[in-house]
Amino acid sequence: MSSCTMIVLAAGRGTRFAGALPKQYLPLGQYPLLWHTLHRIHPHPKIDHILPVIAPTGETLWQQIMGPHLHLLPKVTPPVTGGAQRQESVYRALQTLDLPDEHWVAIHDGARPLIDLPLLDRLLAARDQNDAIIPGLQAADTIKQIDNQSHITATLERQKICLIQTPQLFRLGLIRHAHQQALHDNFLGTDDASLVERLQSPVLLVPGSPWNIKVTYPQDQHWAAWWLQQEESPTWK
Numbered sequence: 001m002s003s004c005t006m007i008v009l010a011a012g013r014g015t016r017f018a019g020a021l022p023k024q025y026l027p028l029g030q031y032p033l034l035w036h037t038l039h040r041i042h043p044h045p046k047i048d049h050i051l052p053v054i055a056p057t058g059e060t061l062w063q064q065i066m067g068p069h070l071h072l073l074p075k076v077t078p079p080v081t082g083g084a085q086r087q088e089s090v091y092r093a094l095q096t097l098d099l100p101d102e103h104w105v106a107i108h109d110g111a112r113p114l115i116d117l118p119l120l121d122r123l124l125a126a127r128d129q130n131d132a133i134i135p136g137l138q139a140a141d142t143i144k145q146i147d148n149q150s151h152i153t154a155t156l157e158r159q160k161i162c163l164i165q166t167p168q169l170f171r172l173g174l175i176r177h178a179h180q181q182a183l184h185d186n187f188l189g190t191d192d193a194s195l196v197e198r199l200q201s202p203v204l205l206v207p208g209s210p211w212n213i214k215v216t217y218p219q220d221q222h223w224a225a226w227w228l229q230q231e232e233s234p235t236w237k
Contacts, residue, residue: 001103003048004124005097006041006167009033009109011055011082011089012185015145022055023108023215028225031214035069036228037114042073044120050112051096052079053089087188087195091179094172101173107192108167111215113224117210123169126206131171132196136162144154165208168192174201 010024015178024034031039034052041047042204050073062079080096083088086092090107097105104127108115118136126133139161145154165177168191170178182188193203215221 002047002102004104004106005099005170005172006047006050006091006108007090008034008041008052008108008110009086009089009093010079011053011058012111017134019198021062022058023221025061026221028113028221030054030222031063031069033224034066034110035073035081035107037110037177037225038073038076038113040113040115040117041108042075044117046124047075047106047120050076050096052076053082054079056083057080060152085188087182088191090192091183094176096177097172099172101171101176103172104169105169105172105175107175108168109214111214113215114209114211114213114227116209116211119121119166119212120167122206123167126204127169130204131174132169132193132201132203134164134168134191134203135166135212136164136205137208137210138162138236142219147177160204161193161207163208164191164193165214166191166214170196174199176218 012022012024025032028036038050041050043075076078080093082093123133123135139158141158141229143156143161144160145151145156147153170192172198178199181199182195196203211227213220213224215224
C-alpha cells in the first residue's frame with residue numbers, strides 16, 4: 001500500500017487557552033508541544049512527509065521555537081502559511097501538494113501531542129475499505145441536547161454518538177474536491193470529514209485512542225505533560 005503525507009495544523013491562535021504564546025509552541029517537558037506531535041508521527045514507516053501549516057504571522061515563532069529541533073525530524077518539510085480559519089489552512093496545504101489524486105493524505109491537529117503509532121496503523125490498514133477514514137471514540141456519558149438558554153431539549157442515543165479525533169485520512173483527490181466544493185458553496189464545516197459527507201461519500205470510522213486528546217485548555221497541557229512523563233518512566237514500561 002502506498003505511503004501517506006501528513007498535514008499538521010499549527011496555525012491556530014489558541015484563544016481558549018489564553019496563553020502568552022499560541023499553545024502549540026508552549027513547552028511540554030523539554031520540547032514545545034508541537035514538537036511532540038511531529039516527533040510521535042515521524043517514526044511511522046508509511047508516513048513519508050509531514051507538512052506543517054503555520055499562522056500567516058508565525059514564521060518567526062516557527063524558526064525561533066521549532067527551528068533548533070528540526071534536525072531531529074527530517075521528514076518535516078518547510079511549513080506552509082495557513083488562513084484565518086482551520087478549513088482555509090487545510091485547503092492551502094492541499095493546494096501545495098503536487099501529487100496524484102490516488103495519493104493518501106492525513107490531516108492532524110498539531111495540538112494533539114499524544115498521538116500513537118497503533119492509531120496510525122489502524123487508519124492506514126483501513127485504506128483498502130474506504131477513501132475516507134477517521135478515528136473516533138463511542139460516547140461513554142449520557143449526551144443531552146440543549147437550547148440557547150441551556151435548557152435540555154433531548155437526550156440522544158449515546159450508542160449512535162462518537163467523539164471524533166484526528167488524524168483524518170483521505171484520498172487526495174476526494175478531499176481536494178470536498179474542499180473545493182465547500183469553498184464554492186461557502187460552507188464551513190467543523191472537520192474535514194464533514195466536507196466529504198456533504199458529497200454523499202461514505203466515511204469509515206475506526207477506533208480512536210483515549211489518550212489522543214486535543215490540548216485546548218491549560219489543564220489539558222498539565223495532563224499531557226503528566227502522560228508523557230509516565231511513558232518515559234522506567235516503572236511505567
